[in-house]
Amino acid sequence: MDGLPTTMKSERRWRSKPLQASRPSIFMAFFSCVAWLYVAGRLWQDAENRTLLTNLLNKNLDKRPKVLSLEDKLTVLGCKDLERRIVEAEMELTLAKSQGYLKNQIQKSGASSGQKLLAVIGVYTGFGSRLKRNVFRGSWMPKGDALRKLEERGIVIRFVIGRSANRGDSLDRNIDEENRSTKDFLILEGHEEAQEELPKKAKFFFSAAVQMWDAEYYVKVDDNINLDLEGLIEMLDRRRGQDGAYIGCMKSGDVITEEGKPWYEPDWWKFGDEKSYFRHAWGSLLVLSKNLAQYINVNSASLKTYAHDDVSVGSWMMGLQATYIDDNRLCCSSIRQDKVCSVA
Incomplete structure (x- = not known):
C-alpha cells in the first residue's frame, strides 16, 4: 500500500508534461492562422483595387487626350x-538672285538701260589712302567726264571701301565728301573697313557689284599696283561670253603655321599634313565672270573666309565648275614686258 501513492504521483507527472509542451504549438498555430488571414485579406484587397482601376481606365479610355506626335x-x-x-x-x-533679279539693282550713270558692261573694276582702298587715290586718278584711272565716257565703253571703275567701326565719324564723313566731289566710290555699307576684315571685303565687293551692274567680268584690284587699263580691257574683251572664268596669276604655296610670322594662317590645320594651299589666283588682281560673282552674292552668308582674301576667293571656287585661267600678264611682280599690272 505504501507504494501506491508513489505510483499515482508518477503517472500524474507523466500526463502533465505533454499538456505543458503542447501550449506553444497551439499559440504558434493560432498566430500562423491570423497571419495567413491577414495576408490573404491584403492580397484580395489589392486584387479588388486593381480590378477597380482597370475598369475605370477602360471606361474612360475614349475620354483620355490623344498623345500628339x-x-x-x-x-x-x-x-x-x-x-x-x-x-x-x-x-x-x-x-x-541667280537670274539677276536683285534688290536695289540699278544702272549707274553712263551705263544705258539694258546695256551689258564688259567689266566692273573695284580698286580696294582705305581711309588713309587719299594720296594714292589722287595718284591713280592722275595716271591710269580716268576721272570726271573721262570716267563717264569709259562707262559708255562698258567699263566701270570704282574705289571700294567699307564703313568705319564708329559709324558716322570723321572717317566716314571724309569719304562721303570725297565721293560727292569725284563720284568714283563704291561704299560697302555692311562692311567694316579694317585690316582684319579684309578677307570679308571680297564677299561684299562681288555681291554689291553684281547687284549694281550687269557685266561680263568683275575685277578686284589692290591699291598697291599700277594698271595698264587698255591692256586689261583688251584681254577681257577677247574672252567675252566665257562663263565660269576664274582668271589670275595662279599659284599654291606653303601655309604659314607659326603665329606672329607674316602671312600666318590661323586655320593652317585645315590644309592637311603637307600644309600647302590649294591653287588660287594670288596677288593684287583677280577676275571673276558674272556667274561666279553671282554665286558669291547668293551664298555670301555661308562662305568661309581665311586669313587672306585671295585664298578665301580660291576656296569658294573649288566646289564650282570654274575654269582656272592662269595668265602671267596678271602677275604684277613679274618681269614680263606685256603684263597689265605692275607694283606701285
Whole structure:
C-alpha cells in the first residue's frame, strides 16, 4: 500500500508534461492562422483595387487626350504649312538672285538701260589712302567726264571701301565728301573697313557689284599696283561670253603655321599634313565672270573666309565648275614686258 501513492504521483507527472509542451504549438498555430488571414485579406484587397482601376481606365479610355506626335503638333499649330511656304520663298529668292533679279539693282550713270558692261573694276582702298587715290586718278584711272565716257565703253571703275567701326565719324564723313566731289566710290555699307576684315571685303565687293551692274567680268584690284587699263580691257574683251572664268596669276604655296610670322594662317590645320594651299589666283588682281560673282552674292552668308582674301576667293571656287585661267600678264611682280599690272 505504501507504494501506491508513489505510483499515482508518477503517472500524474507523466500526463502533465505533454499538456505543458503542447501550449506553444497551439499559440504558434493560432498566430500562423491570423497571419495567413491577414495576408490573404491584403492580397484580395489589392486584387479588388486593381480590378477597380482597370475598369475605370477602360471606361474612360475614349475620354483620355490623344498623345500628339511632333508632326501632329506642327499640323495643329499650322507651322507645317508655314514651314513649307518659307522653304518655297527661300528657293524662289535664291533663283531670283541667280537670274539677276536683285534688290536695289540699278544702272549707274553712263551705263544705258539694258546695256551689258564688259567689266566692273573695284580698286580696294582705305581711309588713309587719299594720296594714292589722287595718284591713280592722275595716271591710269580716268576721272570726271573721262570716267563717264569709259562707262559708255562698258567699263566701270570704282574705289571700294567699307564703313568705319564708329559709324558716322570723321572717317566716314571724309569719304562721303570725297565721293560727292569725284563720284568714283563704291561704299560697302555692311562692311567694316579694317585690316582684319579684309578677307570679308571680297564677299561684299562681288555681291554689291553684281547687284549694281550687269557685266561680263568683275575685277578686284589692290591699291598697291599700277594698271595698264587698255591692256586689261583688251584681254577681257577677247574672252567675252566665257562663263565660269576664274582668271589670275595662279599659284599654291606653303601655309604659314607659326603665329606672329607674316602671312600666318590661323586655320593652317585645315590644309592637311603637307600644309600647302590649294591653287588660287594670288596677288593684287583677280577676275571673276558674272556667274561666279553671282554665286558669291547668293551664298555670301555661308562662305568661309581665311586669313587672306585671295585664298578665301580660291576656296569658294573649288566646289564650282570654274575654269582656272592662269595668265602671267596678271602677275604684277613679274618681269614680263606685256603684263597689265605692275607694283606701285
